[in-house]
Amino acid sequence: MPVITCIDDLKRLHKARTPKMFYDYAESGSWTEQTFRENTTDFAQIRLRQKVAVDMTNRSTRTTMIGQDIAMPVALAPVGLTGMQHADGEILAARAAARFGVPFTLSTMSICSIEDVAAHSPAPFWFQLYVMRDEDFVRRLIERAKAANCSALVLTLDLQILGQRHKDLKNGLSAPPKLTPATIADLATRWRWGLGMLGTKRRFFGNIVGHAKGVADASSLSSWTAEQFDPQLDWGKIAKLKEMWGGKLILKGILDADDARKAAEVGADAIVVSNHGGRQLDGALSSIRMLPQIVDAVGDRVEIHLDSGIRSGQDVLKALALGARSTYIGRAFLHGLGAMGEAGVTAALEVIRKELDVSMALCGERDAHNLGRHNLLIPEGFF
């Protein structure tokens, strides 16, 4: 069992153990990848203020997201094709999250279906919806999520059309992988991954069966998305979907204060300040840089979550100190999953909790709710 001390350890193992096309799918951004890179380098520019001789006993990272009790302010973000990083990936990640006590969000574009995950996960999870043109299909997806007891709907707003990711096109990304000399050579060194896949009983793209034709490879994914996803999604439609769902609603992909105000007006329970992990609008600013203006605009009306660029507990601390209630991790948990399956996702969560807990203590804080700008040193002109 390798010694895991940080997310980078998991990332190295993920790269070694998972077919190149799926590792690259996870570890890439759109076009020049500027936004993808800045999501992490911007976190690094914000520094923490050390405090000493402060009582650091009885610390707690517990909090709530949309009223649900959680072990620490981190949820697992919705990630398409999670089940290609490791066989049954969505089920394993949902289990690890449930046992740890944080939310898991199942993507519309998952490999395992809503029903597969519900049958094998010990706790309710959240469902992420991409809005399709076919309204009946959207209605059925929402009904399936309700029937599976999903306790929140995460509506993603920043991918009605796909940002281009060069690596996926160059690798010929497809699920399952098409057998070419290059993929066969690659798979030969990742035989454990292949054995797992051969053993799985799941039907691929379990949520969109019937609409999945043409989705299997990257060169067609962009035209498939353009065909299937609703390019006319607007605030009126979002309000209708809220009514159709009738439960807790989280709007994901907000990066602008005016959009945040509209999200609050429509009655969202929470918003996720996010640029989709740098996979959509290349050139957009990092989520952490946009966070304060969104907190100023709607922080008193709607719960604010943040993702994009979180690789450590120190990053979580910074996001909370700037006004986020909680955060999500995408790649950080994928690295764990690709490295070691369920144990790897648990390891990722443990690494982040420890970093958050110890860093809070060294900042003189005992409770995640007390974090604020007083904990940070921010370069002049940063925001």
Ligand code: FNR
């Ligand atoms: C994503 N993300 C995403 N978001 C979503 O709403 N539905 C989806 O199906 C996907 N798919 C997806 C695949 C992969 C491989 C990645 C890396 C990301 C975005 C995801 O929910 C989240 O916003 C980012 O991953 C956050 O950034 P970090 O934590 O990965 O830096």
